[in-house]
Amino acid sequence: MSIKKSDKGCFVVEGEKFLAEGEQISGKTPNADELKKNTIAYNILKEHNTSGSIEKLNIKFDALASHDITYVGIIQTAKASGLENFPIPYILTNCHNSLAAVGGTINEDDHAFGLSAAVKYGGIYVPPHQAVIHQYMREMWAGGGRMILGSDSHTRYGALGTMAVGEGGPELVKQLLGRTWDINYPDVIAVHLTGAPRKGVGPQDVALAIIGEVFDSGFVKNKVMEFIGPGIANLSVEYRNGIDVMTTETTCLSSIWKTDDRVRDYLKEHGREDAYAELAPGAVTYYDGLLEVDLSKVEPMIALPFHPSNVYTIKNFIENANEILKKIDSETKEQFGDPKLDTGLPSKAENGRVKVSQGVIAGCAGGSFENLSEAADILKGKSVGNDHFGLSVYPASQPIYLEAMKSGVAQNLMSAGVLLRSAFCGPCFGAGDVPANKDFSIRHTTRNFPSREGSKPGEGQIASVALMDARSIAATSANKGELIPATEIDYQVSNIAYHFSGEIYENRVKSKALTPTSDEELVFGPNIKDWPQMIPLTENLLLQ
Structure with a gap:
């Protein structure tokens, strides 16, 4: 099992070792109230609090x-x-x-x-x-x-x-x-990472494994997830970003990670080395709960319709696809109160295989250079095919797009038949690459709620989205839309170094940050009206 959780408070030594119950430090029993002040989250919240009380926070943001x-x-x-x-x-x-x-x-x-x-x-x-x-x-x-x-x-x-x-x-x-x-001081949950991911396992796989473990129980709801442990050093910064952005789907309040020289290098590459700060928990730190993640045991995952927590390993899903897809189809009819609504999902499984209709790698979760580069490694010299299945890739920024062109990543993707699009969040909320009715789309994006892909179930049309990592989406694309985890194919990771082009921005x-031009007129349009002139309240009012 790759993930274990405990809702009991725990003491962590140097961000790695856990104190046994009743264990003392220098002959003294550790004090939870004092040692919770050693979390990274505590110190950031304290620095931004204006209330004078750490229990009742009044936060001003940067x-x-x-x-x-x-x-x-x-x-x-x-x-x-x-x-x-x-x-x-x-x-x-x-x-x-x-x-x-x-x-x-x-x-x-x-x-x-x-x-x-x-x-x-x-x-x-x-x-x-x-x-x-x-x-x-x-x-x-x-x-x-x-x-x-x-x-x-x-x-x-x-x-x-x-x-x-x-x-x-x-x-x-x-x-x-x-x-x-204004909020009450939140609980802080340690997310302790160990090991290193296998080739073919990406940040979305780790994120979905965590979401699947904690969502239903509300384990981290309105709490801060603080990522610590030796496994962090085995992850690139873009890999960490890919896990981090999906913490929203756990229902946590916020997240924070231990930083290291890789973060410094990332910020330096973006011309902002002065923005780096070394962040780490104290020598002994108290956390309100613990989530242990062994990265080496995480498998390629899939979050089936219609929620990021509806998680299976891809292998388990393929082996049981007939039963699982029939169940989802039945639940969808019940959810929308329409027994005639046909998702088409049961037809996607046949003879131990699952066929999907579309692939998308996009946005703040999927569109990183590292995700695009490894997808290109998998698709190099291959084809997504010329039937119904297709793959669209949205680089998350113009600098990433430019580096994809310079490095050959774009060439490998486009030569395989991939559509390379501009930076856009559309596939996450139904405004880009809307599938056909009854289609089954696999996406490295943030959410797969009903209608988030653009269909209108109330009008009798519906498409379904499953969340996956870019690597397994690329592997499935090379397999002409037949679902397969990236760990089951052979490919070489190029590990292309990323170079940021700041001149684009x-x-x-x-x-114009903090340099206002007060006489500038706001530009309104037919859909944007200025507020009517407001008359100050007088000392007395006559009501009729």
Whole structure:
């Protein structure tokens, strides 16, 4: 078994060894209340707390991030409440409303508003297709000991030393108005990593294994996951990012990782070595619970429709596909209250094989250079075929796209028949690569809820998405859509070094952080109206 969990508090020595029950340190019984102060999370939260009480936190963040589905409403609400300028860096990305085929001018109207708001109030505007929100924040803003608040649920930069939180728009409005994020001090769960992943096992496999273990029980719900242990050193930073971004699906509050020289090198490559901070738990640290993950025992995983916690090993799923897919089809009919709704899933399993209709590798979870590079290694010299199955790959940023072209990664993918697209979050929320009715799509993205791929079950159409790692998606693609884990194929990992091209952002991103131009006019559109003039309340009111 690759994962064990314990909801009992535990003491960890030097981030690696566990104290036995009743064991003393230097002849003394360890004090949990004192030693919980040695977690990385405690010290970051304390540094950002303004309440004077660690039990009742009033947090002020270092930066904010939103995309084009949310920033218009946030800025409009803050404006109506007295906003004069952005008090902290506010990054406005445009990775959601950027490829819609309907709606007229509304998407570009949002973008025009966002650009004008960045200039007027002093923010950063990242144009469409430059980067998905979380990749840009990793590349340009996350750093050791920081806290970032985003209006997207997958705001997670713990592997770079940043405690990041995804919240609803009103919490960002509060930060823009100088208010605080108010929570009780959370429990902190140690996620102790040991071993090293086998070839063919990627970050999504580790993430799905963890989600499958903790989701139903609520083991980490509203708690902080603190990643420690010797296994971290065996993971590249992009691999860590790939696990970290999926912690949202565990229902945890936030995440944070022990940092090391690999994190320093990552930040240095992105021109931000000064953002590095060495973060580690204290010599002896108390945690409220423990999750032990042996990376060497994690297998290629699949999260079947319609939730990231509906997890099986790919091998187990293939062996029992007939039974499992019939069960999902039956549950879907019940969920939507439509006995005639046909997912088509049972037909995908035949004679011990499972056929899928589509593959996608995209976004903040799948679109890293490392994922693309290893997918290209698997597909080099092969073909995805010329039947119904196809594979689309969305690099998470333009710098990743450029490096894919320079390094030959793009050539290997495209020569195999892969569609290489621009940075876009669409496959995560139904706005890109929408499958056909009854199709079964495998994706290295963040979620596979009903309709997240774009179908409309209420109108009698439905497609199904399963989450997998890029490596097994590439292996399945080379197998013409017949499901197979990447551990069962032979390929050589090229381990291409990544080189970041910062000039892409220098030449396109509008960076006005904390330098507002107050006389700049906001650009409104037919779908964005200015607030009516508000008359101050008088001392007395006459009510009729």
